[in-house]
Amino acid sequence: xxxxxxxxxxxxxxxxxxxxxxxxxxxxxxxxxxxxxxxxxxxxxxxxxxxxxxxxxxxxxxxxxxxxxxxxxxxxxxxxxxxxxxxxxxxxxxxxxxxxxxxxxxxxxxxxxxxxxxxxxxxxxxxxxxxxxxxxxxxxxxxxxxxxxxxxxxxxxxxxxxxxxxxxxxxxxxxxxxxxxxxxxxxxxxxxxxxxxxxxxxxxxxxxxxxxxxxxxxxxxxxxxxxxxxxxxxxxxxxxxxxxxxxxxxxxxxxxxxxxxxxxxxxxxxxxxxxxxxxxxxxxxxxxxxxxxxxxxxxxxxxxxxxxxxxxxxxxxxxxxxxxxxxxxxxxxxxxxxxxxxxxxxxxxxxxxxxxxxxxxxxxxxxxxxxxxxxxxxxxxxxxxxxxxxxxxxxxxxxxxxxxxxxxxxxxxxxxxxxxxxxxxxxxxxxxxxxxxxxxxxxxxxxxxxxxxxxxxxxxxxxxxxxxxxxxxxxxxxxxxxxxxxxxxxxxxxxxxxxxxxxxxxxxxxxxxxxxxxxxxxxxxxxxxxxxxxxxxxxxxxxxxxxxxxxxxxxxxxxxxxxxxxxxxxxxxxxxxxxxxxxxxxxxxxxxxxxxxxxxxxxxxxxxxxxxxxxxxxxxxxxxxxxxxxxxxxxxxxxxxxxxxxxxxxxxxxxxxxxxxxxxxxxxxxxxxxxxxxxxxxxxxxxxxxxxxxxxxxxxxxxxxxxxxxxx
Numbered sequence: 001x002x003x004x005x006x007x008x009x010x011x012x013x014x015x016x017x018x019x020x021x022x023x024x025x026x027x028x029x030x031x032x033x034x035x036x037x038x039x040x041x042x043x044x045x046x047x048x049x050x051x052x053x054x055x056x057x058x059x060x061x062x063x064x065x066x067x068x069x070x071x072x073x074x075x076x077x078x079x080x081x082x083x084x085x086x087x088x089x090x091x092x093x094x095x096x097x098x099x100x101x102x103x104x105x106x107x108x109x110x111x112x113x114x115x116x117x118x119x120x121x122x123x124x125x126x127x128x129x130x131x132x133x134x135x136x137x138x139x140x141x142x143x144x145x146x147x148x149x150x151x152x153x154x155x156x157x158x159x160x161x162x163x164x165x166x167x168x169x170x171x172x173x174x175x176x177x178x179x180x181x182x183x184x185x186x187x188x189x190x191x192x193x194x195x196x197x198x199x200x201x202x203x204x205x206x207x208x209x210x211x212x213x214x215x216x217x218x219x220x221x222x223x224x225x226x227x228x229x230x231x232x233x234x235x236x237x238x239x240x241x242x243x244x245x246x247x248x249x250x251x252x253x254x255x256x257x258x259x260x261x262x263x264x265x266x267x268x269x270x271x272x273x274x275x276x277x278x279x280x281x282x283x284x285x286x287x288x289x290x291x292x293x294x295x296x297x298x299x300x301x302x303x304x305x306x307x308x309x310x311x312x313x314x315x316x317x318x319x320x321x322x323x324x325x326x327x328x329x330x331x332x333x334x335x336x337x338x339x340x341x342x343x344x345x346x347x348x349x350x351x352x353x354x355x356x357x358x359x360x361x362x363x364x365x366x367x368x369x370x371x372x373x374x375x376x377x378x379x380x381x382x383x384x385x386x387x388x389x390x391x392x393x394x395x396x397x398x399x400x401x402x403x404x405x406x407x408x409x410x411x412x413x414x415x416x417x418x419x420x421x422x423x424x425x426x427x428x429x430x431x432x433x434x435x436x437x438x439x440x441x442x443x444x445x446x447x448x449x450x451x452x453x454x455x456x457x458x459x460x461x462x463x464x465x466x467x468x469x470x471x472x473x474x475x476x477x478x479x480x481x482x483x484x485x486x487x488x489x490x491x492x493x494x495x496x497x498x499x500x501x502x503x504x505x506x507x508x509x510x511x512x513x514x515x516x517x518x519x520x521x522x523x524x525x526x527x528x529x530x531x532x533x534x535x536x537x538x539x540x541x542x543x544x545x546x547x548x549x550x551x552x553x554x555x556x557x558x559x560x561x562x563x564x565x566x567x568x569x570x571x572x573x574x575x576x577x578x579x580x581x582x583x584x585x586x587x588x589x590x591x592x593x594x595x596x597x598x599x600x601x602x603x604x605x606x607x608x609x610x611x612x613x614x615x616x617x618x619x620x621x622x623x624x625x626x627x628x629x630x631x632x633x634x635x636x637x638x639x640x641x642x643x644x645x646x647x648x649x650x651x652x653x654x655x656x657x658x659x660x661x662x663x664x665x666x667x668x669x670x671x672x673x674x675x676x677x678x679x680x681x682x683x684x685x686x687x688x689x690x691x692x693x694x695x696x697x698x699x700x701x702x703x704x705x706x707x708x709x710x711x712x
Contacts, residue, residue, distance in 0.1 A: 030054035030095045036418055037429070038440050038470050041098045041460055043419035048110045051099050055118050058091035059125050065089075066129060069138060076138035078146055082158055083466075085139070086515055090467065093516070096122075097460045104458075105476050106422050106450045107199070115192055123188040127181040130168040139165060153514045153685050160517060160684070167311060169299060176298050183291045183298075190291075194284050194637045195452070198272055201279035202245065202631070203449050205271040207263050208237035215239060217256040219384045221489060225480045233449060243268050244478065245453025245633065247624050248580065250491065252368040253383065256356060265365035273606060273630040281630045282602040285591075288636055293596035305592040305642035312643070313526045313688060317593060320645050323703070324589070327648065328582055328617050334712050335575035339367075339622045342573070345377075346370040353377035367576075367622055375572050381565045387489040391552040392445060392479060395495050399548030400502045401428075403538040407672035408510065409433025412441070424448075424481065425474075430509055433669075439463075439509040442474035445498070446481035446488070453478060454633070455497050457504035457521070457532075464516040471520065473508040475501040487552040492570065496536045503535025504528075512681035519683040525639070526646035527688045531680060533647075533654035534661075540567060541666055571711030576623055578648075578710055583625035585645040586616035588635050592642035605629055648706065653692060655705040660696045 029045040031054050036042050065088035072080055103115055129135070143162040150158060169180045208230070209215060215223050223239070230240035241251050241264055249268050255261045266275075274280035289304075296307035305317045314320050339362075346366060349357040354373055358366060376382050397412075404410045412428040420427060424446045430439040442460075444451075460472040477497060482488040490498075504521060507528075513519035521528050538544050545567075549558040558566070590612030600608040609629045613619035627634065634640035657675070664671040678695040693699055 028054050028057070030098060031057055031091065037415070037437075038472050039461060040418060040440055040472050043421050045419075046098065048108070048114070051095070051111075051114050052117060054095045055092075055099070055121065058095045059121065061091045062089050062125065063128070066132065066135060070132070070134045072138070076141040076145075078142055078150060078154060078158065081138045081142050082154075082161060085135075085161060086157065086466070086517060092122075092125075094461075097458075101458060101460065101474065102421055103195075104452055104456070105444055106448070107452070108450065112196055115195075119188045119192045120185060123185050127184055130165065131170055131177050131181065133170065136165050136170045153518060156518060156685050157515050163311075167299075172298060180295065180298055183295055187288060187291050190284050190288050191637055194281060194288075194633075197279060197281055197284070198631055198633060198637065199452055201272040201276070201281070202243055202453060203233070204276065204279065205243040205267040206233055207241040207243070207260070207267050209239035209241065209260065210237050212239065214257050214260055215255070217254040218251065219254075219387075221387075221482065221486065222251070222254070224483055224486065228481075228483050242447070243271060245631070246626050247628060248368070248626070252365055253372040255369065258356075258366070261365040261369060262363070265363075269624065269628060271631055273628075280602070281636070282605040285605055285629055285636055286599060286602045289591050289594060290596050290599040292592065292641060293594055293599060297596060303593045303595060305589055308592065308642040312524050312646075314645070314649060317589070320589060320649075323649065324582060324585055324616065324645060326703070327578070327706075328586075330707055331575055331578050331582065331712060332617065335579050335620065335623060338573045338575050339620075342367060342370050342374060345374045351377065362622070364621055364624060371573055371576075375569060379565055379569045379572060381562075381569045383491050385562065386558070386566050387491060388487075388551050388553070389549040389558045390490040390492070390495050391550075392488045392490055392498075394548045394550055394552075395490060395498055396443065396445075397548075398550070399495070399539065399544060400498055402547050403499075403535075403541070403544045403667075404502070404506065406544070406667045407538070407669065408506070408676060409669060409672075410438070410509075415440070420444075422448075437470070439471040439473060441505060441509065442472075444474060445477045445479050447478035451476070451478065452633070455501050457501050457508065459508055459520070462508065462516045462522070463511040463513060463519045465512075465514045467516060469516070471508050471511060473505045475505055477501065489552065492566070496539050499536045499539045500532045503532030506535065507531040507680055510676050510680040511683050513683045513685055518685050521683075523684045524688055525643045526649045527653070529647055529650035530653040530657065530692075533651050534657045537654070537658040537661070538666075540570070543667060574710045574712060578712065579618065579620065579623035580626040581648055582616075583613055583618045583620075583623065584627050584632065585648060586618050587612055587625055587627075587629060587632065588640070588642060588644040590616070591629070591635070652701045652703050652706050655709050656692075656696050656698055656701050658709075659705065 028050050029042050030050050034040060034042050065084065069081055069084050069088070074080055099118070103111055139162055143158055147155065147158060169177060172180060209226065212223065215226060218226070226239040226241060229242045230236070230238060233240055243249065247268055249264050251264055252261055255264070272279045272281040274282065292304040296302070296304040299307055301307035309316055309320060343362045345351065345354060346358040346362055348354055353376060354370070358370065362370070372382065401412045409432065411431045413431060415427045415429050418427040418440070420442065422444060425442055425444045428441045429437055430441050432438040455477040457473065457475050460474065461469050463469060463471040479488060479490060479494055508520035511520040545563065546557050549563065550556060587609060610619065613625070634644055640646070661671055675695055679691050682691060692701070
């Protein structure tokens with residue numbers, strides 16, 4: 001998920017231009033109160049030229065708000081210091097939520113240029129606020145005098161604000177504070193460079209195909225998609241295989257042409273490592289890693305991971321490394337056995353199910369292909385057989401929304417009268433079981449060159465009773481959009497991704513908090529993925545599955561025997577999926593456990609990657625990391641530095657929650673209401689482990705559950 005809005009919003013700065021100061025909020029649709037329901041952004045009025053003036057005016061307003069707090073002559077109190085601070089960035093939140101949504105999902109060259117100007121401005125403002133000692137003194141006075149007398153969300157908001165200032169470095173000496181400001185500015189600049197370079201590299205990595213016969217093994221629908229992708233990317237050849245954000249590429253499972261498989265795999269892993277001299281992110285990686293290590297050392301920590309994890313459920317690098325190493329130990333034998341089985345199958349020329357036996361060593365670009373053939377032979381199942389039952393519209397309406405209706409009583413009314421930033425986007429009014437409007441939900445499900453890879457949830461507005469704001473939430477995915485008149489069909493992985501991102505959306509939509517800063521998904525990084533991973537479990541619950549898994553032509557449900565074969569196949573050779581995540585998590589930790597002096601130079605980054613995977617016992621040519629260093633956007637471009645482990649950590653929590661749902665009745669409204677009351681509605685208003693315990697009755701998570709559910 002991309003939930004970096006608050007960090008971006010308050011990590012910024014600039015000197016205002018005269019024109020920006022003079023622009024009236026009534027003239028700029030990003031600053032004026034919107035007439036759209038819930039105050040949603042009016043994309044019918046917003047122009048690219050509105051963004052920079054809106055940022056300038058919003059930052060000026062924020063500065064004035066902060067100065068008013070500092071200038072207050074009355075003794076500092078929660079009411080005259082903490083609440084005004086919570087309100088101080090409201091205008092920036094409004095502008096940033098729209099601007100960065102488009103930067104991520106529909107980026108134009110014009111937006112990219114604005115981003116280059118805005119990011120340092122925002123970072124300057126963040127520095128001004130974070131290191132404003134008179135402001136912090138007032139906050140500290142409230143913390144010292146009122147912390148023990150405040151209760152509930154008021155106390156929690158005070159704690160988060162006070163600790164946030166301390167973690168950012170307000171107690172540093174002047175020289176260290178100056179260095180921290182420099183680091184913040186430089187990292188902001190480098191992350192903007194990273195985002196531009198990686199998107200360009202991924203778009204450039206497309207594999208062009210001249211002859212249809214080279215696509216042998218692909219379904220007719222996938223061939224048509226390659227033709228459409230070629231047309232949308234300039235038509236350098238009749239067909240194009242687009243590279244997605246992960247190392248693993250879906251066409252590797254079906255392409256009979258081994259040379260083409262190799263091209264696709266190498267285009268993926270080498271997209272940004274300098275193989276094409278135009279695209280080398282290692283210089284950015286090395287500098288960001290060193291700057292983060294410098295940040296940690298300024299704050300008194302041995303490495304960035306120790307600094308970052310101090311504000312998570314995991315708490316320490318030892319806890320995370322032990323968690324990862326225990327999983328590696330449990331998984332390794334299974335992974336080795338899987339590889340040997342695939343190798344044996346690939347080389348067996350006597351099998352009718354293996355019409356193209358391998359005559360040389362099994363390579364990483366062969367694994368998916370022969371694994372798919374083996375899966376077909378053993379379980380009689382393939383993606384092409386099940387995809388006709390996974391029409392994206394049915395998955396959304398009859399699956400994702402249906403489960404939310406059964407469990408939480410929500411209904412969804414499509415609103416075609418609400419403007420969007422792209423024609424592919426759909427908008428739904430979310431209505432609670434009492435008949436009252438609860439939220440707006442936007443879905444942007446199809447890939448395009450202007451969208452970064454991956455899938456995420458974010459918000460145009462987060463829920464807040466204090467601001468009288470209902471949530472306005474959106475999901476973004478990168479599913480292939482079929483040519484006009486054809487259905488857009490999904491793989492099982494894409495189905496579960498839609499359920500996953502909607503789990504984040506539910507966390508935002510069902511929030512019931514006073515303060516935006518505590519609402520919805522504003523929780524620890526190693527808790528935020530729990531509701532989303534848990535929501536994936538509804539995809540395979542029989543009643544939900546049967547409701548959405550219907551043939552796009554006949555609307556008939558998936559036959560029982562096909563469904564049984566498909567569900568049995570979910571954990572086929574499941575060690576691979578665990579291994580790619582373990583490898584990526586290990587890489588992330590290795591980079592962020594380095595002292596500043598030990599960070600490798602750009603020319604040594606690839607060597608360090610290999611060394612790190614070896615040290616974690618996870619180096620395996622057959623199971624490469626889900627993201628290699630040079631395109632690991634979660635870590636270098638997003639908010640998951642020293643935090644990618646959280647996907648596995650929260651999977652444990654999610655499995656425990658799913659087990660509780662099963663015990664209490666997975667589709668019972670009473671179960672859904674309990675989960676909503678004890679976790680989803682509460683955001684970061686209490687102790688997160690206690691929330692987990694309150695719902696599951698478990699004092700500690702059961703980590704072994706992850707292996708059971710993955711069939712390991």
